[in-house]
Amino acid sequence: MIEPANSRVAPRVGIGRQSRMRLQDRTWREVEDYLGTSRAIIIPSGSTEQHGPIGVIGTDSICAESIAGAVGDSVGALVAPVISFSPAPFNLSFPGTISIPEDVFAALVREIIRSLHSQGFASFYFLNGHGANLRPLHAIDVSALENARIRIRSWWEFPETMSLRQELYGDWEGMHATPSEISVTQAVGRVISADDAPESLVQPERLSQEFIRARAGDRHGPPDEHRARFPDGRVGSHSALACPDHGLELMKTAVTEIAEDFLGFAGPTLDGERRNGVST
Secondary structure, X not given: OOOOOOOOOOOOOOOOOOXXXXXXXXXXXXXXXXXXXXXXEEEEEOOEOOOOOOOOOOHHHHHHHHHHHHHHHHHOOEEOOOEOOEOOHHHOOOOOOEXXXXXXXXXXXHHHHHHHHHHOOOEEEEEXXXXXXXXXXXXXXXXXXXXXXXXXXXXXXXXXXXXXXXXXXXXXXXOEOOHHHHHHHHHHOOOOOHHHOHHHHOOOXXXXXXXXXXXXXXXXXXXXXXXXXXXXOOEOOXXXXXXXXXXXXXXXHHHHHHHHHHHXXXXXXXXXXXHOOOOO
């Protein structure tokens, strides 16, 4: 049987445990104190959409939130709640997917930035977990906000993380419901056995490089057409190759690279004592 969603034990200590730096767990006085030493914040962005027969609906959000939380712990940076509603129209024929238009997503992001900026935040580091978020995120203009800066990175894009994904899965990483992202969700949460979803054990359609280039950034077709082409939700990704140990390895690699990138972006505004072991 598929493991019930509430059957997991508490998250592990270390990589994969709940972050100490979550904005929603702080009081307003604690945030005010934080702003005395840093004006930077990490904002994870994901999606709510299908991820194949063994990938949970919140895969993109879980990856972005978990990795952002570990980065926040590493560098002493606050982490905002993950943005889980985003553009995913191509997956609307799969039950459970929630999609909002790009302009609505962009408007939501702008209001999040404006709210935080009005309180003193100025450096906004978006850690992304969903390809279709990139175009509207890159269109955000903060030039009218005094001293505001924005950086947008996807957790998988850093060199060592990319190399590890290739080493672990090669071409079977594919484009959607990837074994790397499902491994991360398995490392921090629910594991659905491939034996409980036999279709996941079948090799998916192998994608051409032309197809991958044409659909980069999740530029897929209409929902019915997309499901007809990829009936189990996987887009060239052999999800059954995923495992929790891979997820932990991927997270550790990504967190190290992202923490360095974050400090390069926001380091001058961080008090060294808040970096929790990261060298200044």
